[in-house]
Amino acid sequence: MRPVNFGIDLGTTNSLIGRFDNGSVTVYQNPIGHKETLASVVAFRSDRILVGDKAREYMLKDAVNVFGGFKRRMGTDEKYYVVNLDENVTPVQLSAYVLQELQRFVHGGEKPEAAVITIPASFDTMQSNATHTAGREAGLKEVFLLQEPIAASLAYFNQAPGEDHEGCWIVYDLGGGTFDVALVQIKEGEMKVVDHEGNNFLGGLDFDLMIVEQLIVPEIVRQTGIADFETELSTAYGPYEKLYYELLYKAEEAKKELSSYEATEIEFSTTIGDRRYDFNVTIDRAAFNQLLEKRVEETLSMLRQVLERNQLAAADIRQLILVGGSTFIPYVQERLELGTGIPVNKSVDPTTAVAVGAAYYAANKYYTPSVSPVEEHADIGSLLDNIVAAPEQPEEPEVQLVLSYSKMSKEPEEVLLVKVNGNVFNYSYRIVRADGGFDTGFMALKAKFTEFLPLLPGVANVFRLTLYDGQNRELPALGQELTITHGQYSIAGQPLPKDICIEVDDRENHTTKLELVFEKNSILPLKKTLYREISKTIKKGSDDKVIINIQEGDRYARPLSNLTIGCIEIQGKDLKSDLIKGSDIEIQLLLSDNRELSTEVYLVMTGQEFKNVFALSEKCISVARLREQFNDLEAEIRKTVKGFNYEENEIWAIQANSLLDGLLSHKASLHKLKDKERSDKKYVIAEAIGRISQEYDKIGGNERLQQLQAEYLHARDYAEQQLPACDFEQDRLKARFAQLVQNESQVLRTRNPSILQKAIGQLNDLIWEILTNTTSYLIVYFHRLKAAGPDAFTNYGAAQSIVRMADKALEQERFFEFRQHVYNLSHLLHNAQSMAGTTDFKGTGIG
Amino acid sequence: MDALIAVMNQVFEISRKLEEEHLSSRFERNFNKLNNIFEEEGFICNNPLGEKYTDARTDCTASIAGAEGRDMVITQVIKPVIYQKKDGALSLVQKGIVIVERKK
Numbered sequence: 001m002r003p004v005n006f007g008i009d010l011g012t013t014n015s016l017i018g019r020f021d022n023g024s025v026t027v028y029q030n031p032i033g034h035k036e037t038l039a040s041v042v043a044f045r046s047d048r049i050l051v052g053d054k055a056r057e058y059m060l061k062d063a064v065n066v067f068g069g070f071k072r073r074m075g076t077d078e079k080y081y082v083v084n085l086d087e088n089v090t091p092v093q094l095s096a097y098v099l100q101e102l103q104r105f106v107h108g109g110e111k112p113e114a115a116v117i118t119i120p121a122s123f124d125t126m127q128s129n130a131t132h133t134a135g136r137e138a139g140l141k142e143v144f145l146l147q148e149p150i151a152a153s154l155a156y157f158n159q160a161p162g163e164d165h166e167g168c169w170i171v172y173d174l175g176g177g178t179f180d181v182a183l184v185q186i187k188e189g190e191m192k193v194v195d196h197e198g199n200n201f202l203g204g205l206d207f208d209l210m211i212v213e214q215l216i217v218p219e220i221v222r223q224t225g226i227a228d229f230e231t232e233l234s235t236a237y238g239p240y241e242k243l244y245y246e247l248l249y250k251a252e253e254a255k256k257e258l259s260s261y262e263a264t265e266i267e268f269s270t271t272i273g274d275r276r277y278d279f280n281v282t283i284d285r286a287a288f289n290q291l292l293e294k295r296v297e298e299t300l301s302m303l304r305q306v307l308e309r310n311q312l313a314a315a316d317i318r319q320l321i322l323v324g325g326s327t328f329i330p331y332v333q334e335r336l337e338l339g340t341g342i343p344v345n346k347s348v349d350p351t352t353a354v355a356v357g358a359a360y361y362a363a364n365k366y367y368t369p370s371v372s373p374v375e376e377h378a379d380i381g382s383l384l385d386n387i388v389a390a391p392e393q394p395e396e397p398e399v400q401l402v403l404s405y406s407k408m409s410k411e412p413e414e415v416l417l418v419k420v421n422g423n424v425f426n427y428s429y430r431i432v433r434a435d436g437g438f439d440t441g442f443m444a445l446k447a448k449f450t451e452f453l454p455l456l457p458g459v460a461n462v463f464r465l466t467l468y469d470g471q472n473r474e475l476p477a478l479g480q481e482l483t484i485t486h487g488q489y490s491i492a493g494q495p496l497p498k499d500i501c502i503e504v505d506d507r508e509n510h511t512t513k514l515e516l517v518f519e520k521n522s523i524l525p526l527k528k529t530l531y532r533e534i535s536k537t538i539k540k541g542s543d544d545k546v547i548i549n550i551q552e553g554d555r556y557a558r559p560l561s562n563l564t565i566g567c568i569e570i571q572g573k574d575l576k577s578d579l580i581k582g583s584d585i586e587i588q589l590l591l592s593d594n595r596e597l598s599t600e601v602y603l604v605m606t607g608q609e610f611k612n613v614f615a616l617s618e619k620c621i622s623v624a625r626l627r628e629q630f631n632d633l634e635a636e637i638r639k640t641v642k643g644f645n646y647e648e649n650e651i652w653a654i655q656a657n658s659l660l661d662g663l664l665s666h667k668a669s670l671h672k673l674k675d676k677e678r679s680d681k682k683y684v685i686a687e688a689i690g691r692i693s694q695e696y697d698k699i700g701g702n703e704r705l706q707q708l709q710a711e712y713l714h715a716r717d718y719a720e721q722q723l724p725a726c727d728f729e730q731d732r733l734k735a736r737f738a739q740l741v742q743n744e745s746q747v748l749r750t751r752n753p754s755i756l757q758k759a760i761g762q763l764n765d766l767i768w769e770i771l772t773n774t775t776s777y778l779i780v781y782f783h784r785l786k787a788a789g790p791d792a793f794t795n796y797g798a799a800q801s802i803v804r805m806a807d808k809a810l811e812q813e814r815f816f817e818f819r820q821h822v823y824n825l826s827h828l829l830h831n832a833q834s835m836a837g838t839t840d841f842k843g844t845g846i847g
Numbered sequence: 848m849d850a851l852i853a854v855m856n857q858v859f860e861i862s863r864k865l866e867e868e869h870l871s872s873r874f875e876r877n878f879n880k881l882n883n884i885f886e887e888e889g890f891i892c893n894n895p896l897g898e899k900y901t902d903a904r905t906d907c908t909a910s911i912a913g914a915e916g917r918d919m920v921i922t923q924v925i926k927p928v929i930y931q932k933k934d935g936a937l938s939l940v941q942k943g944i945v946i947v948e949r950k951k
Contacts, residue, residue: 061915245910436939437906
């Protein structure tokens with residue numbers, strides 16, 4: 001035996017399903033649209049069956065084929081004639097459709113075999129039996145029924161366990177379209193519905209309509225002077241039908257807002273006669289409350305009738321439990337409290353209370369599963385009994401589906417052709433798109449059929465085709481999944497051979513870096529807009545410039561090593577006004593099928609647009625940027641040579657030195673180049689520098705990269721270990737550490753040693769900062785400084801005086817002050833760290 | 848997420864009002880940038896105005912104005928369709944609220 005666990009609120013307007021698991025209840029959401037509720041409506045369209053919200057859309061316009069509110073007819077011999085099917089359906093069959101659809105909400109592969117289904121307190125035996133049958137028809141092996149007021153009470157009682165619940169309770173259920181009030185009694189542990197009252201045509205939908213008719217229409221009449229506007233507005237197929245639906249939707253939104261705010265506004269525009277009107281109707285809570293007064297009073301009077309019939313006073317009622325979405329309205333809650341004098345309980349979610357209570361009840365109900373797990377010590381006899389008792393599984397039909405479709409498409413929809421081999425009679429299928437935006441509903445299976453599948457642009461669209469038998473039971477083995485990628489030609493487009501990047505400033509390291517725009521192997525054509533900030537102020541008329549440098553090559557390489565395929569320089573002279581640092585720049589890049597690059601640069605501050613088209617055969621070089629890159633490379637090689645010499649790595653040092661010589665041989669001619677040089681010289685020099693840069697990156701090969709990777713990891717680990725010991729500014733330093741290691745995987749994958757070197761440098765700086773914010777380290781460091789002789793300091797006298805102050809601070813354990821003295825002392829050292837070389841960096845001007 | 852969706856709905860409404868006043872071209876860049884920001888946050892907004900409407904479209908909640916038929920199009924969008932991108936796959940987070948009519 002297994003606990004049932006599933007609880008279903010089969011409502012007149014909406015239905016829900018919940019599951020008890022490990023002490024709490026989960027109310028499942030519709031995989032399509034992510035709502036917890038499912039509209040209790042079934043539509044028999046000409047070629048498919050729809051259940052839920054989609055079906056409700058057709059209620060007014062296709063009334064002969066769409067059915068809602070059938071719960072009220074359960075247990076009667078009433079049948080609904082479906083024009084499209086030319087046959088009758090019963091309320092039981094319609095309820096079964098809703099119950100089947102609810103089972104689809106359950107994710108994780110589990111299929112409910114048994115469930116508790118709730119019924120109104122007013123249901124007689126025939127109606128209850130009909131609900132039971134609907135559950136069985138929906139594929140449930142066992143069905144347990146529970147009255148809705150009891151379910152709602154259970155939801156509340158399970159929130160307040162341990163409390164004594166003996167006595168009388170009122171369950172007040174005001175939903176979307178119906179109202180019920182029930183008196184629930186708990187006596188000696190037994191719970192029962194003693195009495196009830198209700199109105200099948202009173203609920204939230206009526207309130208929406210009242211807002212339209214009594215608050216919005218008078219305003220339209222006042223402004224337009226059309227006295228019979230209300231009649232015109234509500235005329236079916238009339239001139240204002242669109243406006244009517246818009247207002248109904250907005251009225252519902254306003255109603256929800258008024259539950260939280262004192263006033264709300266409804267804005268809309270429409271053309272009446274030949275004139276266009278803009279309306280802005282303010283509705284305050286007082287006006288809304290006045291609207292509701294009469295209807296809420298009706299519910300109160302029914303509640304009083306129940307009390308009177310049972311000779312009960314308000315004081316005899318423990319609490320009033322609220323159920324149904326309309327009980328969210330503050331006025332309803334206030335009137336109940338004041339009008340009855342009974343305390344109102346708002347602790348359970350009124351929209352899910354019935355389903356939640358049903359699931360709690362289901363946790364204590366048991367059924368025999370169709371395939372029960374083999375229990376330990378089970379005897380053969382009982383196992384055989386189980387096999388005999390096991391309900392039949394849907395038979396897998398001997399059919400085979402052959403699907404043809406294009407896996408890639410540029411069209412907004414793609415056709416799917418399905419050929420079915422075998423007997424298709426009585427089977428149906430359904431196709432759902434994984435994101436929830438498309439659902440065919442149940443379609444009769446044919447030997448051959450087509451379906452137009454709408455595609456979301458630029459993504460892989462996943463569809464699931466499911467087959468069902470005559471009782472609408474899923475046939476899992478025959479389901480199929482298909483993926484159609486939109487945005488790509490079905491013939492393989494031309495892939496991009498290398499990354500396309502843009503050079504942007506890396507102000508922290510006083511250099512530039514590459515940022516990926518289009519990834520290698522992306523299919524052409526490609527388009528992207530980058531939104532960046534200007535990283536330096538450029539005065540109107542000056543020689544300063546913004547350089548947009550588009551490169552082809554490896555995104556992890558240094559800009560110099562890659563091929564520039566498009567370069568735009570926007571000078572101060574081109575500007576209409578000053579371009580302030582921090583203002584926005586928009587760069588749109590388009591790479592056509594034949595790899596022609598178009599750029600469109602827009603400077604938001606000046607409102608200027610610069611358009612360029614580059615063919616890849618044409619090289620573009622910025623002399624200013626080339627000079628800066630040359631200087632960067634020179635400085636970097638010199639530093640590396642020094643490092644190699646220090647590590648006594650002679651071979652690498654010789655290689656680096658020879659590259660440095662080669663680089664320096666171009667220095668003079670580069671400096672002679674004019675900014676608008678027309679000769680070929682700039683290309684010759686750029687190519688030579690680029691080649692040296694590539695060769696420099698290759699020095700030491702993998703061995704050097706591995707060494708640097710190890711060095712990086714060592715520095716990272718050390719920083720991480722030291723951080724917890726840090727006494728000052730720990731949060732800031734932790735954030736800095738997180739920022740530095742954020743792109744670690746990219747840093748470790750680079751083939752460019754300088755990127756690794758820079759990352760190591762940044763980590764080392766951080767380690768130094770951590771140590772100088774750690775008191776224990778500062779003490780050791782201070783004693784080292786204190787022991788240094790006069791030659792170590794630029795001003796020994798001042799140093800001695802700081803040492804004395806530091807000693808005193810340390811003695812009195814004023815560590816913050818002590819830290820400041822140590823800092824000051826370190827600045828007097830001869831070899832204090834220089835910050836030179838940081839101000840003359842120009843870069844691209846793009847941050 | 849709810850706050851961002853509320854902002855997206857407001858942006859949509861502003862752009863719709865500007866379109867009605869024939870002013871939208873002046874703000875095209877701003878709207879492109881806003882949409883870009885939303886996309887970077889993983890949200891994609893789609894205005895289905897003018898698109899074909901069928902009963903298999905579960906990305907919209909529709910009210911049908913006039914008679915219903917097979918040739919329905921979306922003629923008014925009150926709220927746009929919003930998708931969220933998670934782990935490379937899209938999922939519907941807001942159904943569009945639309946009014947549909949037969950093609951004229």
